[in-house]
Amino acid sequence: MLKKAVFLADPDNKNISRVFDETVMGRLNSQVQLFPEWIHPGNANSYINELADVEIAFSTWGLPLFTVDELKAYLPNLKALFYAAGTVQRFARDYIARDCIVVSTWAANAVPVAEYTVAQxxxxxxxxxxxxxxxKSSYKASKELSKVFPGNYEAKIGILGAGMIGRLVIEMLRPYELQVDVFDPFLPDAAAAELGVRKTDLHDIFANCDVISNHLANLPTTVGILNKQHFNLMKPHSTFINTGRGAQLVEADLIHALREDSTRTALLDVTHPEPVAEDSPFIHLENVILTPHIAGSIGNEVARMGHYAAAECERYCAGLPLKYGVTLKMLETMA
Known part of the structure; x- marks a missing residue:
């Protein structure tokens, strides 16, 4: 008999059909018995009897928040939540407290972020x-300016954070024969050696790298971690890329550093707030490139997360070890 499953989503959630497309749904329907209604705190009590023996839940961006008591009342036998999106920080602890496995397909979302970063x-x-x-104004000046950049052989790249995304960026950079320096207090020396990178500190990276890319975990301890003591060290013609979180920067300090040396460049896919305020200097600075949070999964890419969730569900139903289960310990350092 197939295990009973449910989608946790508000009725207006437009992400469900994009992430769990027809192909993904075909996989799920062969694995589990899906309840026909999406469940959220507003309707859960109406289906309390039908939900009593549900063992598996699926969701994505826009997961409605249930309290621990609501989970106990409405989904008393829930054993696994397969979350087809990225961070689970805002809800994972409540599910784990109910002895429910939480699976995040952050590994799938890491792929487009890493691809985007490597391209930049x-x-x-x-x-x-x-x-x-x-x-457009001067071919000669443009050609002359190109001579100051290192190209992609033996240039120095600084990676901030060697989690899922940071490691994938490092792997994708291997063919380019670049020197990669990493700041990550949680990266063991043996793992750094295996990745072929040099562990160092933030000051060294900002002072010496041609490109610096931020992939630090989104934690209270990383808010404002990047500030004037780092941005003021950036080399002329160096580039800072942020696909992590805007709040990890003291943006006023980055703005000051960009104004102080206009040859420095910032490529910002995330800001704080997002979008930037209409009067933000980021809008007017010519050495700032802004993109509307496109590094993560967009378009057809979102269905990859649904397939990762389906694959994890297959392993769960077969009694096999899961690849992307989240633990309380992991929540201390993951994005």
Whole structure:
């Protein structure tokens, strides 16, 4: 007999059908018996009898928040939540407190972020962001400016955070023969050696790297961790990339550093607040490139997360070890 399962989502959640597309739903329907209604705190009590023996739940962005008491009342036999999206920080502890396995497909969401980051690093090392706009006013000046950039052989890249995304970026950079320096207090020396990177501190990275990319975990301890003592060290013609979290920067300090040396460049896919305020200097600074949080899964990429969730469910139903289960210990350091 198939295990009973349910989707946890508000009725207007448009992400469910995108992440769990027809192909993913075909996989799920062969594995579990899905309840026909999406469940949220507003309707759970109406289906309290039907939900009593539900063992598995699926969700994605927009997961409605249940309290521990509500989970106990409405989903007393829930054993596994497969979350087809990224961070689980806002709800995972409540589910784990109910002895419910929490699975995040952050590994699937890491793929497009890493691809995006590597593309930006390659372009930054070629001076793309500085020379392209200059070309329209002066080809000669644009060509001359291109000579100051290192290209993609033996350039120095700084990676902040060697979690799922940071490690994937490092792996994808291997063919480029770059020197990769990493700041991550939680990265063991043996793991750094296996990755082929040099562990160092923030000051060293900001002072010496041609491109610096932020992938630090989104934790209270990382809020404002990047500030003037780092940004003021950036080399001329260096580039800072942020696909992590905007709150990890003291943005006023980054703005000051960019104004102080206009050859420095910032590529910001995330800001705090998001979007930036209309009067933010980021809007007007020519050495700032803003993108609307596109590094993560967009378009067809979101279905990859649904497939990861389906694959994890297959392993769960077969009694096999899960690849992407989340523990309380992991929540201390993961994004």
């Amino acid at each position: 690093i390659v372009l930054a090392n070629k001076g793309f962001y500085q020379t392209a706009p200059l070309y």
